[in-house]
Amino acid sequence: MIDKNKRLKKLNINISELLIRWETMLLIIFILITIINSRLSPYFFNYVNIMNTTFNFTEKAIIALPMIFVIVCGDIDISVASIIALCSVFMGLASAFGVQTWGLIVIGCLAGIIAGFLNGIIITRLNVPAIAVTIGSMSLFRGIAYVILGDKAFTRYPSSFAFLGQGYLANTRIPFQLLLFTILAIIFALILHNTTLGRKLYAIGNNPTAARFSGIPVRNIRLLNFTLTGFCAGIASILLTSRIGSTRPNIADGWELEIITTVVLGGVAITGGKGNILGVIISIFLLGFLRFGMGLVNVPGKVMNIVSGFLLIIAILLPEFIRNIRERILLGKERIRGGYKDETSSI
Secondary structure (H helix, E strand, O other): OHHHHHHHHHHHHHHHHHHOOHHHHHHHHHHHHHHHHHHHOOOOOOHHHHHHHHHHOHHHHHHHHHHHHHHHOOOOOOOHHHHHHHHHHHHHHHHHOOOOHHHHHHHHHHHHHHHHHHHHHHHHHOOOOHHHHHHHHHHHHHHHHHHHHOOOOEOOOOHHHHHHHHOEOOOOOOEHHHHHHHHHHHHHHHHHHHOHHHHHHHHHHHOHHHHHHOOOOHHHHHHHHHHHHHHHHHHHHHHHHHHHOOEOOOOOOOHHHHHHHHHHHOOOOOOOOOOOHHHHHHHHHHHHHHHHHHHHOOOOHHHHHHHHHHHHHHHHHHHHHHHHHHHHHHHHHHHHHHHHHHHHHHO
């Protein structure tokens, strides 16, 4: 009888812990948003519409993946949107000189890598806080785009270039962008959760000094994070430029806040050391479908920004609330274990 009671109490505790997991809460919110949107608009559950709406957030989602690494290590990068603009400008210049699609892809990725590497070098070698450096580079990269273009735009790109941002997989309505994001998400998930590098990222975020004394190359890993972020910003720039078919200096303006909101809402602690890919993926689709649903009922863009800001505040405050609940559950576990001992001893 005691064993049966013990098993039931353990099951109740495990279910309680599952329900208060951040990913579970996000999934519940996502389901509620889906239900509400389907009630508000009959077009929400249209397969073609759902596939097409992924175009609106896939580029941001691709940058969110390396941003997880950056924030887990206790850093932040708010220059990513400006890197997109810079890469797009260089691709526009190259296209104007007759460079074809593969050349544009190489230029976009290379420009992103160089910009991210520049951020990382200044941060890690000169020991300047990441937020200060990326604020400066945000202005620098965006400023270069404005100096080169002014009020003009690059609009001539090879016809084959359009597939990257607008194309679908053969005989399906699945966007190429979505497939690319899925592949990258699997790669980043494997690195973060199944490799030594992933464990080192968490160690750096929890205590960089202790990580350094334990032999972890903290500076090199942080440099790699910013370089990866620049590379993925380059990929996002290729996709976005291809999708809209033009380059303007204000391209991707304001995206940095949306990307950071997505990552933090996904459960990655802004102070570093905590977070996982699954939560961020749920967050990506939650925010994407939320905006899609609001768009269907003609909610203004400013209201969408208010909602995103509100969700960011919730994402920062709720983890502390959940931590308190988890501590109470653990305290309950200890009391239950003490009760088992008392029952056993009384027998």
